[in-house]
Amino acid sequence: MKKVLAYIRPHLLxxxxxxxxxxxxxAAELLQPRIMTTTIDVGVTTGNIDVILHNGLLMLGVAAIGIVGGLGSSLFAAKSSQGFGADLRQGVFDKVVALSFADIDRYSTGSLITRLTSDIIQLENTSMMMQRIMVRAPLLGLGAIIMTMSISTPLGLALLAVSAVVLVIVAAIMKRAFPMFTRIQQxxxxxxxxxxxxxxxxxxxxAFDRATFEVKRFDAINELLYRTSVRAxxxxxxxxxxxSLGMNMTTLIVLWRGGQLVAGRELHIxxxxxxxQYITxxxxxxxxLGFLLINLVxxxxxxxxxxxxxxxxxxIVDSPPAMTVGAAAAAEAAASGAAPPRVTRGEVEFRDVDFRYPGAAGAPALQGVSLHIAPGHTLGILGGTGSGKSTLVNLIPRFYDVTAGQVLVDGIDVRHYRLADLRAGVSIVLQxxxxxxGTIEENLRWGxxxxxxxEVMEAVRMxxxxxxxxxxxxxxxxxxxxHGVGLSGGQRQRVSIARSLLRRAPILILDDAASALDxxxxxxxxxxxxxYTKRSTTTIIIAQRVTSVMEADEIIVLEDGFIxxxxxxxxxxxxxxxxxxLCRLQLGEGAVACGQ
Ligand SMILES: Nc1ncnc2c1ncn2[C@@H]1O[C@H](COP(=O)(O)OP(=O)(O)O)[C@@H](O)[C@H]1O
Ligand SMILES: [Mg+2]
Incomplete structure (x- = not known):
């Protein structure tokens, strides 16, 4: 919560x-009824036009001051709360972008959108309301009670007592409502x-003709939101x-008791x-205050x-963890003032890597994976869906961290690179x-x-x-x-391959990136x-077709996370x-015989 409040600081003034x-x-509002008292009691009842005129002008002047106060507060409140909201939104967005795949898996996209929009707008509005009501309402309320007391102590005390009771009731209602609003946001x-x-x-x-089903599903979820909101x-x-009840009762008391006081000549009309007016x-x-409380809740x-x-x-952050292979070299380089390591050769090594998705039950997604790809070489990966192919390559740019074992690039544990440097060295075409x-060119130049x-044209050609x-x-x-609407699946894949080629990273990974090509x-x-890769780019190709990987320097076949x-x-x-x-199926008997 402190982190949210910190965003108010720049706008505190x-x-x-x-x-x-x-x-x-x-203050201006409180003065008005007071001036009115003399206008009526001295001016109107005695027919003194001078007093009426003088007080009338005074009331106009006070009203003008009140208007300036109102305008000024609205302006500053709007500036500070909109500024607070904008900064907070940016802060949350920056955070979301910095989160790793595993962190993002925890929140649904919808929930992040609600937090970025509805929740922050709520905070913005409440901050505005707080500035406008928090001081004014108690001031006006207490001031009115004090003014009443200065006119008549018993009437003032009655007003104070009723107000206190009403306030307690309102607070109790709000307390009940609080959990309902958390539920509404959920x-x-x-x-x-x-x-x-x-x-x-x-x-x-x-395509699946599931519109009716989805409408029903949405209806149910929407109904739930509706019911929770109605309950709140x-x-x-x-x-x-x-x-209202409390205040009407006070008015009743004032008129009854006040009438007696006027009759006894103790008070004027x-x-x-x-x-x-003070009661109002x-x-x-x-x-x-009640309204503010709802919003605070x-x-x-x-x-x-x-x-x-x-x-x-x-x-997943930049800080190097405990000593592992490569840590010594990285630490030495850092100590000697050398630049942090960068990916240059493109050598990739997996040492006894185990990986389990955070919170996932059952067998790990990868188990005991060891492999070595020399710089400039090509590795082909085959395997059924769910065998762990994408998981394996996602460990290289550190989308996830290994559960056990190590992934090394150029002989240095990936955890010892600065994330930006590591990812600059690994170009990946995701599945x-x-x-x-935007335009095709904007998409290509994106990375x-x-x-x-x-260079753009060459990447497009390749x-x-x-x-x-x-x-x-x-x-x-x-x-x-x-989402690339307007392009076919194969065209989309080619644009995204060109986009990755354009980055000219030492390591290129194609995760089933040509599946839609003829x-x-x-x-x-x-x-x-x-x-292209002859210029010493290490390449990893994940594919369904044998032909896609046939010419690779090494091919691994993954099955349930094992090689x-x-x-x-x-x-x-x-x-x-x-x-x-697989070869027999895809290439025919001849190719297999020829291979042997
Ligand atoms: N984000 C994730 N969270 C939890 N489990 C996942 C996640 N992504 C993939 N898996 C699981 O990990 C296994 C391997 O998936 P994946 O590497 O995508 O397979 P492939 O690319 O070979 O089709 C599958 O069983 C899949 O269900
Ligand atoms: Mg995959």
Whole structure:
């Protein structure tokens, strides 16, 4: 929670000035009935026009001061709370971006969106309200009670007693409502998650004709949000009538007792009028306080949720852990003032690596994986879905950290690199291609903003994307929609391969990146890649097709997180029956015979 409040600090000055202006406004409001008393009792009852005029002008002047106070407070309150909200949103966003894959797996996208929008808006509004009400309402309420007392002590005491009772009732109602608002935000998370999933998966939903099902599912989640909100609203609804009832009772007392006092010539009519106005002010300030309390309660729930994100420490950070292989070298380099290590040669080694997804039950995703890829060499990875291929390569740029064992790049444990340096050295085409809305060129340059035009064109050519890029009217300037809408799956894959090639990292990983390409295009891509990687790029190719990895220096076959077989294409045909079957299936009997 402290982390949330810290974001107010830069705006503290305006945050504190706003209530001062508000206090000026309240003082002006308190003065009005008082001036009115003399206007009525001295001016109106005796027909003294001078007093009426003089007091009238005075009231106008006081009202003008009140207006300045009101405007000033609104301005400063808006500035400080909007500034606070914007900074907080940026802070949360920065945090989300810094989180590792494992941390992100913990929150649903919908929940992060709710926290970034609804929760922060709630905090923003409450901060604004606090500045405007927190000082003004108690000041107005207490001031009105004191003013009443100065007119008549018994009437003032009655007002004070009733106000205290009303305040206790309102506080009790709020206490009951607090947990309901936490629940409302959780329900809102669910609604956002469902909406977000459906919107981004719209095509799948339609393809499977599951719209009716999804509408029903959404309806149920939405209904839950509705019911929770109504329940909270119902609880809160009691606070308004409680305030009115209390105040109407006081008015009754004042009129009854006040009447007696006027008859006994102890009070004037004007004073009774002023007291009823003060009662209205107390009523107003109590309702405002109630309103503020509701919002504080809601903001409390929201602040907790925002703080949760801010307090999540990224599980993968730059700090070097305990001594492991390479630590000595890295520490020595750091001590001698040398620059932190960078990936230059592109050597990759796995030593007895075990990996289990955080919180996942059952067998680990990887077990006892050891392998070595010399700089400039190519490793092919085959294996059924779920065998751990993507998991294995995700350990190289440290999307996740190993559970046991080590991953080394250029002989240094990946944990000893600065994350930015490590990831600059590893270019990965992920299995799920993600493109952003923008032109093709913007997407290509996304990972390499400084690339020259020639470099961009070369990457496009190598990724076999020239033909369709040139076929569009705008060429590289052609616009692609969100998630790459407007491109076919294969085109999307080629753009994302070109994007990775453009980074010219010493290590290139293709995670099933050519799966949507037709056979011929893939063949051309492989040839182009071979000429590219001759410039000493270490390449890892995950594929379903034997042809994609056939020419690799080494091929490993993964099964349930183990390396079931390894060797060159020829060796595997001889030694691995499963590989032989795969070849027979995909290449035909001749290829297998030829391999032997
Ligand atoms: N983020 C994740 N959290 C938990 N389990 C995961 C996650 N990603 C993958 N897995 C599990 O790890 C195993 C290996 O997955 P993966 O490496 O993606 O397989 P492949 O790429 O070979 O198809 C699977 O059983 C999968 O369910
Ligand atoms: Mg995969």
């Amino acid at each position: 305006f945050f504190l000035i706003a209530p001062v202006f508000k206090a000026v406004e309240a 329900r809102l998370d669910a609604v956002n998650s469902a909406a977000q999933e459906n919107l981004s998966g719209m095509r799948t939903v339609k 609203g119902r609880t809160m609804a009691f606070s308004g009538p409680a305030v 004007g004073q009774i009028v002023a007291v009823t 002010q107390v009523l107003f300030s109590l309702s405002m 809601r903001a409390g729930a929201s602040a907790g949720r925002v703080a949760e994100v801010l307090e999540t420490e990224p599980s 799920d291609t993600v493109l952003f809305s 390499a903003p400084d690339a020259t035009h020639d 990724a076999q994307a020239s033909d369709f890029v040139e076929s569009t009217a705008d060429g590289l300037g052609a616009f692609i929609g969100q 056979f011929r295009t893939e063949l051309r891509l492989r040839r182009a890649l071979r000429s 079931a077989a390894r060797g060159t294409h020829r060796e595997l045909i001889r030694t691995c029956p499963a590989y032989r079957d």
